[in-house]
Amino acid sequence: MLRAGSVLQRVLSPELTDHALSFRAWISLVMAFTLAACVSSPQTESLHHAIPAPLSSPVNLSDVAFFPQADYQCGPAALATVLNYSAVAVTPDELVPQVYIPARRGSLQIEMLAATRRYGQIAYVLSGSLSEMLQEVGNGKPVLVMQNLGLSRWPQWHYAVVVGYDLTRSEIRLRSGTIRDYVMPLALFEKTWARADHWAVVALTPGELPVHADEIAYFQRVADFEQSQSGEPAIRSWRAGLQRWPVSRLMSMGLSNQLYAQGNMPEAAQVLQQLLLADAGFASAHNNLAWISLELGDSVAALHHAQRAVELDADDDNFRSTLQAVQSKISSGK
Amino acid sequence: MKSLLFKTGSVWMMAVAMITGAVLQPSAYAAPAGMVSTQQLVQESRVDQQRAYVNDFLSRSDVQAQLEARGVDVADAQLRIAGLTGAELATLSSQIDVLPAGEGVLETVLFILVIFMLLDIAGVTDIFPGL
Structure with a gap:
């Protein structure tokens, strides 16, 4: 991504704008993007090469409730989704005053964790491994994830909940925004997730442990x-x-x-x-x-x-x- | 009759409040100061994690190349990390945390590391007893 960015800047720098973009510049631009596409989803790549046994069959936690988000309030909606699955009856509206900051049109990660605890659940932040995160879903736990849907430099932060996957088709299934079943390519998901530092949380009912707990x-x-x-x-x-x-x-x-x-x-x-x-x-x-x-x-x-x-x-x-x-x-x- | 109902009602409410108050009483026993508390262990485990984090950082080949260019022996630096306090480790690891944001930060982290060492030599601090 960084490489692609620097090439782009060079290509569009003032010295070059009065000339037509040279063929070489175009080629290097295309190559840079191809390169970025190859290297920026490393975990998806390695899952593609060898699907771990626990992830071999598709999973869809279809009974995870869906709370379509209002305005920019993906945080309260996503949090309500995981809490309700842990048998905590709470609506996004009740969570808004606890985790939503109107001026920033978003929710802070640390407040998402604090609110989870407030409802009697242990907020466990996963390691950042895609395979481990999917295994939590396979084990019946929806996973709250943070994504950056924009670019590192122009971020667009978003919270969603992973509810399923199909690795033979390299797809992941989310409750996201206003879409109940948002199925997206795993490689693209990984990129948006990596830009949010691979942040993923499960809400544990006391007595429960993640599959891969540290x-x-x-x-x-x-x-x-x-x-x-x-x-x-x-x-x-x-x-x-x-x-x-x-x-x-x-x-x-x-x-x-x-x-x-x-x-x-x-x-x-x-x-x-x-x-x-x-x-x-x-x-x-x-x-x-x-x-x-x-x-x-x-x-x-x-x-x-x-x-x-x-x-x-x-x-x-x-x-x-x-x-x-x-x-x-x-x-x-x- | 109505007022009687009201009275019994409020008596019940008070009783319920008192019982739940007793049940929800958080910690019945405050631990004496001499006991090793869970929060104390949390602090220690955070310091251990940060130490491992900084050591991982030092074992990166680009970082080692930068250190060597400054005449700092990598093995020495790793030994010295073992002598850093929790607060100093926190400073270092928070700098490493933001590293991907810009390449210039690598310089900053190394700069802080070198400052720690210089202060030690000057006798201001005693982080690296070996110096």
Whole structure:
């Protein structure tokens, strides 16, 4: 694309405009565009060469509702589409005040994520892989995508929802704008999607995981989620994460901390004990287990874990102050 | 009769409000300061991600060529990245983020990297203990 642009500029630069465009210039212009067409949909190309087994048969999530957009309000319409599919009854009109900025005639990505959380769903941003994104659709999840329908320099931002694909025909199916079933060539979609930085989001009901979840990304999204949706939904999300990554430090700490916040000390302790069986050198888990053990009235365990944390990382101020606090509580208790 | 209904109604409403209030009470237990919180781990994981991002950037062949042209050893630079704080990594990676927008930005990122190193040598900062 860049190459095509620079050739175009050269071709149309003032020095050349008084002459007729030379044959060579035309040829190079055409070649540049051909080149751009070849290289600007690399993911479609590689899918075309070898269709991954999970994507071999066509998919059409025909029961995904359609909310035709009003004016420039593709953001609220697309968000309502994915939320309703997750059994959240909400209309685009209700979402307008939450995600639409009239002066910019559009919606910010970050507000789309925040609104998703507000309706009790975890907004998980996918990796940017076309294959992984389509596999979410194949797994029954409509995917909210951002596109730039214009050029990088003159952007025209747009939100749509991917609801199907047919790779043998190299097509993708969207709920887009005012068209219920917008079927477009996959290569063209990829170009418009790449210009929006391959932004794609699934709304996860607590307990659900994407097909290709990244441990750190999932951890961060659930941590965002639990700030406004603590309690049972957060606990369910952490448990699902721990099921996918059974010895994950991040999932164990997230779950244990949320259980602690809910006052469920026995289970908060159990989660960390389980982790330490497989990962005995994780100082932060020892540190937290010391505090939980204090809550449970087990001062022997509290002292043991506080000491272990300091042994593992003597430079950590947090761990040292934990040990001091545990020691002073034990001595004042006796 | 009407007022009685109204009264019972409002009593019920108050009871419902109190019960839901109790159920929806967010965090029953505030964690002591000494516990490692989930938000703290989020911060750490972001720093790790940014470090990986900057290291990926440094392993690009065009970037390595630019660094070598400035007499900076790539292996050294990668080692130094390990010493950057979260805030400095954020600065660097945000510069890399906007890189596709213009080729001049590559210069900016390298410039920032070199500034960090110079400040270190001058004793203003202590990002690269090896220098």
